[in-house]
Amino acid sequence: MxxxxxxxxxxxxxxxxxxxxxxxxxxxxxxxxxxxxxxxxxxxxxxxxxxxxxxxxxxxxxxxxxxxxxxxxxxxxxxxxLADTVDQAGAYEAFGQHGLSLAAERLAADEPGWADARSFKFQRSIAGSPDLVWRHLTEPALLERWWTPDDLRISELVFEARPGGRLLLEYRDAEDLDGTDQIAGRAEGVVTAVRPGEHLAYRNSPLLPDGSHAFTAHVDLALRPSGTGTELDVDFRITGSTVESADFIAGIELGFGQSLDQLAAAVAASTDTPRSTP
Structure with a gap:
């Protein structure tokens, strides 16, 4: 060939x-x-x-x-x-959607604060108890299983599940196993509200190459029990947006949505494995 x-x-x-x-x-x-x-x-x-x-x-x-x-x-x-593999994988459809979003956000990012009124809402029905979902939202070992889009992996993570607790997230390409490729992104923040099994809130800021904040995401997660498990509602609000934040903001809807889908899958998988008793 x-x-x-x-x-x-x-x-x-x-x-x-x-x-x-x-x-x-x-x-x-x-x-x-x-x-x-x-x-x-x-x-x-x-x-x-x-x-x-x-x-x-x-x-x-x-x-x-x-x-x-x-x-x-x-x-x-x-x-x-090869063409059939591309069609079945579906990754290129998401790639195309992200490209359109990039173009639109870069055009809109004309001055500081351009996206400060922007908010995103997500909802997921998760097949697991609120307690189990809460553990996946707050325990670093479980957060690592879902807290990035499909094509990324977490390379460094700090999540202190208490008011004022530190938050640090670094991620790389999912196939960059030896860490030789450039870091795909890094973010830092602080946990602002904790009510176990019910409510979690934090601020999270992606970092620009010079170490400054691209914007600040105010993420509010509400959990409530349902007949099939847990209803999760997420409010994602932006403040402090810079002109350079356009590429980050373009990926929020698709990327965070993929992460929540992975959360639902991780919780569903863990319901089949009983938690070990210390």
């Missing part, structure tokens, strides 16, 4: 493939139709033959080349398989 892709990548050889798709042709005729010199055409055809996409035979004084259909079908199958 590598040899085939290399052979087809050259525009001149691709032109010859198109001509041979119509019918077998001699080297001289192919050179005329392609507008190239015959020695160059011969070299290109030899490359295509080594890759298995064309075959040749001598007829009298001429060498005639013909296209092989099977390698092209195999390539088409491989490309279709």
């Amino acid at each position: 590598d040899a085939l892709l290399t052979a087809l990548a050259d525009p001149a050889r691709w032109r010859l493939v198109g001509l041979l798709a119509e019918r077998p042709r001699s080297v001289g005729v192919l050179a005329q139709l392609a507008g190239a010199r015959q020695p160059q055409t011969t070299k290109h055809l030899q490359t295509l033959e080594r890759a298995g996409v064309v075959t040749s035979q001598r007829t009298g004084q001429r060498r005639v080349y013909a296209l092989q259909a099977d390698p092209l079908r195999e390539l088409a199958t491989a490309l279709n398989r």
